[in-house]
Amino acid sequence: MSEKVTITKIGGVEAPQPSKKTQRVIPKSILKSSKVRPTSDPSRAPPVNKIMRKHTIRLLTDKGYKRHRKTLRRKISKLSDEKIKEIAKKGGLLKNPNTPISVLREMVEGGSIAGFLSLQ
Numbered sequence: 236m237s238e239k240v241t242i243t244k245i246g247g248v249e250a251p252q253p254s255k256k257t258q259r260v261i262p263k264s265i266l267k268s269s270k271v272r273p274t275s276d277p278s279r280a281p282p283v284n285k286i287m288r289k290h291t292i293r294l295l296t297d298k299g300y301k302r303h304r305k306t307l308r309r310k311i312s313k314l315s316d317e318k319i320k321e322i323a324k325k326g327g328l329l330k331n332p333n334t335p336i337s338v339l340r341e342m343v344e345g346g347s348i349a350g351f352l353s354l355q
Contacts, residue, residue, distance in 0.1 A: 304348050311344050311354070319343055326352045 295303060311319070316336045323329040328342045346352035 307347050307354070308344060311340055311347070314354075322352060322354065328352075 314322075319336060319339050320329060322343050323339050326343070326346055328346060329339070343352060347354055
């Protein structure tokens with residue numbers, strides 16, 4: 236039979252165990268520095284100035300939303316059929332080339348109002 240031998244040191248201090256690493260979380264500085272700013276077109280990138288940080292979130296105000304929607308409807312009504320097809324194809328909305336232009340106009344209008352398509 237083999238006996239288990241344990242050696243204990245008397246009067247010694249135990250070495251500290253290394254701490255377990257946790258998963259990385261979002262730095263709090265980003266949360267503190269992010270600001271909500273109103274915008275006229277949410278599909279465009281926010282302007283980057285020396286004053287502004289990269290973590291700026293841009294949302295539409297109620298008044299801006301109504302004005303933005305009205306402006307987009309006016310712009311889309313003035314666009315040619317070819318331009319509407321081009322915007323729809325670029326945004327991935329044109330699945331069938333035989334889609335009526337009136338339906339495409341509504342799709343482009345909805346996508347641009349929601350901020351998924353840009354008319355520029």
